[in-house]
Amino acid sequence: MVKISRLTSWIKHLAKRRGSRIFAQSARMFYFHMQPFHKLLDRMFTSLEEFDAGFTFPLVASIADKHQDYTEFLKSYPYEIAIHGYKHVRYQHLSPKQVEQELYLATKAFQKNKIPYKGFRAPYNNYSEATIRLLEKFDFLWDIGIGYQQSYRETYHFFNFKFQNGKKSTYTCIPLCKWSDDFMIDKYNFSDKQIAKALTIQLRKAKEVNGVVMFDLHPIRIGRREYINGLKLFLEQADKHNAWVPSVTEAVEYWRKHKSWKHDAPVCCLLTGDIDNFTFWDYLRRF
Ligand SMILES: [Zn+2]
Numbered sequence: 001m002v003k004i005s006r007l008t009s010w011i012k013h014l015a016k017r018r019g020s021r022i023f024a025q026s027a028r029m030f031y032f033h034m035q036p037f038h039k040l041l042d043r044m045f046t047s048l049e050e051f052d053a054g055f056t057f058p059l060v061a062s063i064a065d066k067h068q069d070y071t072e073f074l075k076s077y078p079y080e081i082a083i084h085g086y087k088h089v090r091y092q093h094l095s096p097k098q099v100e101q102e103l104y105l106a107t108k109a110f111q112k113n114k115i116p117y118k119g120f121r122a123p124y125n126n127y128s129e130a131t132i133r134l135l136e137k138f139d140f141l142w143d144i145g146i147g148y149q150q151s152y153r154e155t156y157h158f159f160n161f162k163f164q165n166g167k168k169s170t171y172t173c174i175p176l177c178k179w180s181d182d183f184m185i186d187k188y189n190f191s192d193k194q195i196a197k198a199l200t201i202q203l204r205k206a207k208e209v210n211g212v213v214m215f216d217l218h219p220i221r222i223g224r225r226e227y228i229n230g231l232k233l234f235l236e237q238a239d240k241h242n243a244w245v246p247s248v249t250e251a252v253e254y255w256r257k258h259k260s261w262k263h264d265a266p267v268c269c270l271l272t273g274d275i276d277n278f279t280f281w282d283y284l285r286r287f
Contacts, residue, residue, distance in 0.1 A: 026284070028186065032220050033280035038073055040223025044273075045077055047228065051235040054247035056272045057219070058084035058121040058144070061106035063275070063282055064113055070278045071113055080247035082119040082144070083110060088276045088286055091122055096130035103131075103138050118249045121145035121274065125176065132161060132169070140171045142252045144214060144272060147175040156211025158255055172252045174270065177202050180216040181273075185227065195222075195230030200237040207241055207267035212251065214270035222273065243269045 048055050057074065059081050064071045074081065085091075086106040091099050110117050118141040122131055125148040135143055146152075146161055152175040159175075160168035179198050184190040190198065199215060206213035222231050238245055244265035246254070251268050254261070261268045277283045 029220075029277075029283045030280050032224070033277075033283065035224055037070060037219070037278045040219045041074065041077075042223075043225070043228045044219060044223050044231065045079075047232045047235060048079070048271075050232070051239055051245070053235055053238070053245035053271065054079065054250060056080040056082055056119070056144075056248040056270065057275055058082040058119075058272060059115075059275045060084045060088050060123070060277070061086045061109040063088075063277060064115065065109045066282070067278045068113065071115065074275075075115060080249055081110075081115050081117060082121060082248070082272075083107065083117050083140075084121055084274050084276070085123040088123040090124055090126040091128045091131045092126050094128065096128070096134075099128060099130050100134055100137075103134055107138060118142065118252075119144060119171075121272070123276070133163075136170050142172045142174065142248060143169075144174050144176060144248060144270075146173045147214070148178075152176075153178055154205075156206040156209050156213060158212060158252070172256070174212065174214050174248070174252075177213055177215050181218055181221040181227070185221050190230075192227050192230035193233065195227065196233035196237065199230075199234045200241075203234075203238060203241060203243060203267060203269055206269070207243070210261075210266060212261075212268040212270060214248075214272060217271060217273045219273050219275060220277075238269050241267060243267045245269045245271060248272065 044055070057079060061083060083106045086102045086109065094102070120135060120140045120143050122145045125145040127146055132146065155175045158172050161173050162168055179202055181195070184195050184198060202213050217231065221227060242265055244261045244263065246262065248270055251270055
């Protein structure tokens, strides 16, 4: 009885804080997590390997630390891992000191678990001014979330963030395309073929200007049986367009040195996919 009343009051608390939408989202996440995470990743790795494509996984550090079995599994493949915060929280709600603490804990957890990292994407692509400043202090090579802001959408080139005093960030930023899998699947109910088509349209736009296009394809969605073909079909198209599909670090390092894409590719495509949770229980713990 005690447990049930505690659960009821927790549900009431959630409803009050976030409204009823949160229940729909939680139900969706429960359903999504019914396919074990390593299977989702496995399907992605098979497609990526077929096309010799890179992939970068921004991973929540506390989750990496908690599930070392999953982390080791991910590390055993040749794909890049980046920092996606210590906890999955909105930095705009935190003080500069608290953001610094989050970044400190995240880098420490990555070092402890021997996960090499060069880059960062903030949870929810949500940046406070302090976050943007602190990325320099923590010496990141690149950031892949600031570029989600409206002003960078539909742009196809690396950039450096410009601070108010006119100084430019030492780290490289990359525009993030709005056609993420949550947008296509949760909002528009796209099929695998529609996903591949939408991504290809964006790839073509970047190709027109010899630019770069970056997508956020979360393993929790794109790795599912019913959507994985979307990734495969898109990789076929990328191949036909002679796109270069490396990890983010490879692309940034190559660009800094040569100001062009490897093999003089006409376009660079960066596939990224945030890992916020490995299990449904991690998801619930957010609240
Ligand atoms: Zn996230």
